[in-house]
Amino acid sequence: MNALEFILAGMLAAATPFLLAALGELVAERAGVLNLGVEGLMALGAVIAFIIVYQGGGHLLGFLAAGLASAALSLVFAVVALGFRANQVATGLAIGILGQGLSALFGKSFESLTVKGLPKLSLPWLSDIPVIGGLFSQDIVVWLSLAATVAIWAVFAHTKTGLVIRAVGENPKAARALGYPVIAVRFAAVAFGGALAGFAGAYAAVVYTPLWADGMIAGRGWIAIALVVFGTWLTSRIFLGACLFGAVSLASLAAQATGLDVSSQLLSSLPYLVTIVVLGIISSNRRLLKLNGVASLGEPFEQ
Amino acid sequence: MSALSRPLLPVLVRREHASLTVKLVAPPVALGLATLLNLGLYLLMGRDPVAVFHAMLLEPFLSWASFSEVLLKTGPLLLIAQGLAIGFRAKVFNIGAEGQFILGAIFASAIPVWFPQATGQWIWPSMLVIGALGGALWASLTAFWRVKLNANEILVSLMLALVAAQLLNYLLLGPWKDPNGFNFPQSVMFQFDAMVPILIPGTRVNVSLLVACAFSLAAWLFMQRSFAGYKLQVGGLAPRAAGYAGFNEGRAIWLSLLVGGFAAGLAGAAEVAGPLGQLQRSISTGYGYAAIIVAYLGGLHPVGIVFSALLMAALYIGGDNAMVSANLPVAAVRVFQGSLLLAYLVAVAFVRYRLEWRHVARGSTP
Numbered sequence: 076m077n078a079l080e081f082i083l084a085g086m087l088a089a090a091t092p093f094l095l096a097a098l099g100e101l102v103a104e105r106a107g108v109l110n111l112g113v114e115g116l117m118a119l120g121a122v123i124a125f126i127i128v129y130q131g132g133g134h135l136l137g138f139l140a141a142g143l144a145s146a147a148l149s150l151v152f153a154v155v156a157l158g159f160r161a162n163q164v165a166t167g168l169a170i171g172i173l174g175q176g177l178s179a180l181f182g183k184s185f186e187s188l189t190v191k192g193l194p195k196l197s198l199p200w201l202s203d204i205p206v207i208g209g210l211f212s213q214d215i216v217v218w219l220s221l222a223a224t225v226a227i228w229a230v231f232a233h234t235k236t237g238l239v240i241r242a243v244g245e246n247p248k249a250a251r252a253l254g255y256p257v258i259a260v261r262f263a264a265v266a267f268g269g270a271l272a273g274f275a276g277a278y279a280a281v282v283y284t285p286l287w288a289d290g291m292i293a294g295r296g297w298i299a300i301a302l303v304v305f306g307t308w309l310t311s312r313i314f315l316g317a318c319l320f321g322a323v324s325l326a327s328l329a330a331q332a333t334g335l336d337v338s339s340q341l342l343s344s345l346p347y348l349v350t351i352v353v354l355g356i357i358s359s360n361r362r363l364l365k366l367n368g369v370a371s372l373g374e375p376f377e378q
Numbered sequence: 379m380s381a382l383s384r385p386l387l388p389v390l391v392r393r394e395h396a397s398l399t400v401k402l403v404a405p406p407v408a409l410g411l412a413t414l415l416n417l418g419l420y421l422l423m424g425r426d427p428v429a430v431f432h433a434m435l436l437e438p439f440l441s442w443a444s445f446s447e448v449l450l451k452t453g454p455l456l457l458i459a460q461g462l463a464i465g466f467r468a469k470v471f472n473i474g475a476e477g478q479f480i481l482g483a484i485f486a487s488a489i490p491v492w493f494p495q496a497t498g499q500w501i502w503p504s505m506l507v508i509g510a511l512g513g514a515l516w517a518s519l520t521a522f523w524r525v526k527l528n529a530n531e532i533l534v535s536l537m538l539a540l541v542a543a544q545l546l547n548y549l550l551l552g553p554w555k556d557p558n559g560f561n562f563p564q565s566v567m568f569q570f571d572a573m574v575p576i577l578i579p580g581t582r583v584n585v586s587l588l589v590a591c592a593f594s595l596a597a598w599l600f601m602q603r604s605f606a607g608y609k610l611q612v613g614g615l616a617p618r619a620a621g622y623a624g625f626n627e628g629r630a631i632w633l634s635l636l637v638g639g640f641a642a643g644l645a646g647a648a649e650v651a652g653p654l655g656q657l658q659r660s661i662s663t664g665y666g667y668a669a670i671i672v673a674y675l676g677g678l679h680p681v682g683i684v685f686s687a688l689l690m691a692a693l694y695i696g697g698d699n700a701m702v703s704a705n706l707p708v709a710a711v712r713v714f715q716g717s718l719l720l721a722y723l724v725a726v727a728f729v730r731y732r733l734e735w736r737h738v739a740r741g742s743t744p
Contacts, residue, residue, distance in 0.1 A: 111532065115716075151720065155720055155723050155724055156723075158390075159390070159723065159724050159727035159731075160390065160727060160731070161723035161724070161726070161727060162723070164471050164532065165670075165674055165719065165723055166720070166723055168473060168667075168670055168719070169671075169716050169717075169719035169720045169723065170716070170720070171716075172667060172671070172712055172715055172716035172719070173712075173713060173716025173717055173720065174716075175712060175716075176709050176710070176711075176712030176713035176714075176715070176716055177709075177713055178709075179707070179708075179709030179712065180423075180707055180709040180710060180713055183707045183709065289709075293540075294536075294537070294540045297533065297536050297537065297540075300533060301530075301533045301537075304530065304533070338548055338552065340544040340545070340547045340548035340551070341544070341548070343544050344540065344541045344544040344545075347537040347538075347540045347541050347544075348537075348541060350533070350537050351523065351529075351534055351537050351538065351541075354523070354527075354529045354530065354533060354534060354537075355523050355527040355529050355534075356527075358523075358527055358528040358529040358530065359526075359527040359528055359529075361528055364528070377392070
C-alpha cells in the first residue's frame with residue numbers, strides 16, 4: 076500500500092472525531108453560543124465510552140453513555156453561561172478544564188489498556204476500485220457521521236427548525252419578539268453540540284485508537300472549534316476541513332512509517348501548525364467571515 | 379391567564395448598581411461551593427472527605443515547611459495571572475500562557491546549556507530577562523495573527539501552546555539532552571550562578587517571589603492609575619466608544635499579549651532557574667491554564683489576584699498532600715480548579731443581578 080492509498084483509506088476515520096465535534100460546535104454557534112469546552116467534553120465522552128466498552132458493555136452502549144455524559148456537562152455550561160449570563164469564554168474554559176480533569180480521574184485505572192475497535196463495512200463494487208477503493212470501506216460510525224453531516228446541512232438549508240436556530244443566533248431580540256424561546260433553543264443547541272462532542276471523543280477512544288491514555292484528545296477539540304471558523308459556519312466546508320485534518324494527521328503517520336528524516340515532534344505539531352496557518356489565511360478575508368458569521372456569537376441574551 | 383399556567387420561577391433581575399459586597403464575598407462563596415461539590419465527589423469515590431479536606435485545604439497552612447512551598451508556587455501563578463488579567467480586561471483572551479511560560483523556560487535555559495562553565499552574578503538576572511523576552515516573542519506571534527490577519531487569539535494562542543510543548547520535547551530528547559543524564563529527557567543541571575538566590579533561608583522560596591510582587595504593584599499602577607491602562611479597559615468594556623475616542627485597538631491587542639507573554643516567560647525562566655535547576659519536561663504543571671482561573675477568581679484586579687494566587691498555590695500543595703495521605707489522584711486538583719471557576723462565575727453573576735421569584739407566562743423564557 077503506498078502513502079496515497081493509505082491516506083485515502085484512513086482519512087475519513089481520522090477525520091471523524093474532528094467532524095463530529097465541529098458539527099456539534101457549529102450547531103451551538105449557529106444559535107449564538109460560543110462553547111470553548113469542546114476539548115473537555117470530548118475527553119469526558121472518551122473516558123466514559125472506554126470504560127463501558129472495556130467492561131463489556133458494547134460499543135452502542137458506550138457511545139450512548141458518552142453522548143449523554145457530555146451533553147450533561149454541556150448543560151452545566153448552558154446553566155452558567157446562559158442561565159447566569161456568565162462570560163462564555165471563561166465558562167467554556169472552565170468546562171474544558173473540568174472535563175479533562177474528570178477524564179483523567181475516571182480513566183486513571185484504565186491507563187494503557189486496550190479494547191477492540193469496530194469492523195469495516197465495505198460498499199460492494201466501489202471498495203474494489205484500485206487506489207480510491209479504501210474510501211468505501213469504513214466502520215459504521217463513519218457512515219453514520221457522513222449521514223449526520225448531510226442531515227445537519229439539510230436542517231439548516233431546508234427546515235424551519237434550522238431557520239429558528241439561525242434567527243436566534245443572528246438576532247435574538249427579533250427571534251424573541253416573534254415568540255421563539257431564545258434561551259430554550261440555545262440550551263437545546265448546546266446539549267446537541269455536547270452530545271456530538273461526546274460521540275467524537277468516544278470514536279477517538281474506542282474505535283480510532285482503541286487504547287486509553289490520559290490526554291488522548293490532544294487538542295482535537297480545539298481544532299474542531301477552529302474548523303467551524305475555517306468552514307465559515309457552512310456544513311460542507313467544515314466537512315472538507317475535517318477531511319483535510321484527517322489527511323494531515325495520517326500524513327504525519329505515513330511520513331514516520333516511510334522513515335522520512337523529520338523529527339516526530341515536528342510531525343506531532345503539524346496539525347497545530349496547519350491550524351494556525353489556515354486560521355490566518357481564512358480570517359484575513361474579513362468579508363468571508365462577515366458573510367456567514369453569526370452576529371450575536373458569544374453575547375449573553377437578556378430580554 | 380390563570381395563575382396555574384404561570385408557574386413561580388426564579389428570574390435574574392438587573393440591579394441598579396453593581397453590588398460591591400457581592401463582588402467581595404463571591405470568591406469565598408465560590409470556594410465553599412466548590413469544596414462542598416468536590417468533597418461529595420471524593421465521598422462517591424470512596425475516600426474520606428474529612429481527611430481530604432484536612433490534607434488539601436488546611437495542611438498547606440499548618441506548618442512553615444508546607445506554607446513556604448505554597449509561597450514558592452505562588453510566584454509563577456501570580457506573575458502569569460497579573461499579565462493575563464490585563465489582557466482579559468481589554469477582552470483580549472490569551473489562553474496560551476502555558477506556551478509562553480515554556481518558551482520563557484527554554485530561552486532562559488539557553489545560557490546555562492550553552493555556557494555551562496560561565497560564572498558571575500550576571501547570569502541569573504540575564505536568564506530572567508531573556509526568558510521574559512522569549513515569552514513575549516512567542517505571544518507576539520498571536521498578536522500578529524490577531525492584528526494583521528484578524529485571526530481569533532484564543533485559538534492561535536492555544537495552538538501555539540501545544541506547539542511549544544512539542545518544541546520542549548524536541549529539545550530535551552535531542553540537542554539539549556544531558557549526555558550524562560541516563561537518557562532522561564532533561565538538560566544538564568545548571569551551575570550555581572544560574573540559580574535565583576534564595577529569599578528565605580531554610581526554604582526554597584527565592585527572589586522571584588519579590589519579582590512577582592513588584593510586577594503586581596506595576597500592574598496595579600498601570601491598570602488603576604495610568605491613562606494607557608484606562609484606554610485598555612475602555613476598549614474592553616465599550617469597544618465602540620474606545621474607537622470614537624481614537625484609542626487604537628491594534629495597539630491594545632499588542633500591549634495585552636506582549637505584557638501577558640512577558641510575565642509568563644518571566645515565570646518560566648524563574649521556574650528553571652529556581653526550584654528545578656534544569657530544563658525538564660515537567661517544568662509546568664499547568665500553571666498557564668491555572669493562572670486563567672487565578673485571574674478570574676481575583677476579579678481581574680491586581681489586589682484580588684494576590685489572594686487567588688495564594689489560594690491556587692495552596693490547592694496545588696494540598697493536592698500533593700492528599701495524593702500521599704488520602705490516595706487521591708492528582709487529576710482531582712484539575713477537577714477542583716474547573717469547578718472552582720464555574721462556582722465563581724455563578725457567584726459573580728449576583729454582582730449585577732439579583733434573584734426574584736416571579737410568575738412567568740408559559741412559553742416565555744426566564
